[in-house]
Amino acid sequence: MIKVYGVHGSPYVRKVLVALDYKNIPFEIVPQMPFSGDKEYLKINPLGKVPTLVDGDLTLGDSKVICRYLENAYPEPALYPQNLTENAMADWYEDLCGGHVADLAAAIFFQRFMRPLAFKQDPDEELISKITEKKLPPMLDYLESEMPEEGFLFGDFMMADLSVVSPFINAAYAGYEVDSSKWPKFAAMFSRVKEVSWVKKVLEQEAKALGMS
């Protein structure tokens, strides 16, 4: 059976769990904290990041890579658009939001949520302000310009929709809310994605795991 190394709460693990559930693929979660320094884990993922997927002899890191593999191995129901240019745009959104945007959101989450909890330290509010006031707004401006008036990016719910929203779910755990007066289409997308049943289910599991419910 497919194994997913990771923990609930990671914006990346979340994507893989939704993909597996959406495609009705059986799997088990192997609890693994990111950056734990665990030498056995570093053998299968030299970055120490989560998730890692193990499917038989295949060992893959990175949520984008894993979700693409799952799409190719289990094409139905589809989580990526068939159209060539839409497919490329889905890749681009996933890369942008799984990269720079997720790094910014992760920094807020770390400062406000993990640092007080795990290290009994106050968050670095100066850093948080720099992110929320300088670094995130141009990203949100761009994403706002790409969002549809209603529905999802490519018609039906797909991985791209969760990819753009996923970092902001973590930022919201840490008290950052996307300003719907500045970025109305993005804020509406954020709400819609959280109501997708497969996403909702994983978010309920996360809330339990993070002690928020």
Place this chain on the structure above:
Amino acid sequence: MIKVYGVHGSPYVRKVLVALDYKNIPFEIVPQMPFSGDKEYLKINPLGKVPTLVDGDLTLGDSKVICRYLENAYPEPALYPQNLTENAMADWYEDLCGGHVADLAAAIFFQRFMRPLAFKQDPDEELISKITEKKLPPMLDYLESEMPEEGFLFGDFMMADLSVVSPFINAAYAGYEVDSSKWPKFAAMFSRVKEVSWVKKVLEQEAKALGMS
């Protein structure tokens, strides 16, 4: 005609130029420095990174995303393996080496090459040592374990081979050589990839652009 925004010398632009040339796709380069703060450029790539590809109405950032698009739009000759698990591994190598490994190599390149040239400052040798002695070795250990005894990762030369080598080409510009006594299979792959005719051609263009020939 396809436009590629970028400059010779970027490990990412290099990949896209090789892909276009390999597939015999006509294109033009629009000179664009990364992180220039150019507002017009930020409209098409909010990260300010290079390359960006513009093909008609399609505007894509990120070399992985661009190369995948080119593969899907112009499948022959192939630069990615057809086999499902090999295809996923190609994605994983490209993501790992275009992400963390490229960041490490870029830091060496910036310190040793760009900083003296553009800012008339000495390189931060302490940072360079931390990268070459602590951070790169586990990545090279992992890559060594994945390299074939001879030939390329998936038989014929493919994008994965260039992806794993590309950051180290930049590190070599800055004086870092992969130790062939510690990582013999990787060092051999490095040499092989540089001799692939499409790679060699782009490296010659780079040498001119960087004032090294």
